[in-house]
Amino acid sequence: MGMLHEKLGLPKGHYYLHLAVLAGLPASLVSDLASELGRSPAQIAEWVTAFPGSAVMSMQAGEVFCRLIEILDALLELYDGDLGAALQWLTAPNVVLSNEVPVELLITEAGTRAVRQAIRAIEYGLPV
Secondary structure, three states: OHHHHHHHHOOOOOHHHHHHHHHEEEOOHHHHHHHOOOOOHHHHHHHHOOOOOOOOOHHHHHHHHHHHHHHHHHHHHOOOOOOOOOOHHHHOOEEEHOOOOOHHOOOOOHHHHHHHHHHHHOOOOOOO
């Protein structure tokens, strides 16, 4: 598990994370992540489709939140901890992804796989 995963205190291990998502991740994680990224809680809530005002995230929002953390941790590793570079890549249209904004693809598992594939291509120096 990566840096943000640990900083936010998410459960270790996929099974325990699965159980936490089913139970409803605390909505306070949206604010915690916003603080880590220097973004507004409203921006993070929009990215993960979380509804303001609830104590816990819906299962869908929890899944998207976990995907976002996984992708951010991969980008931070790729960019040697440079949060600015990671956020720039995540929030800018990407030609490899048909000019889609990577963060917007995280709402589905298939979109997340496409984002991971683009990150791996960069990691391994493959043509993108």
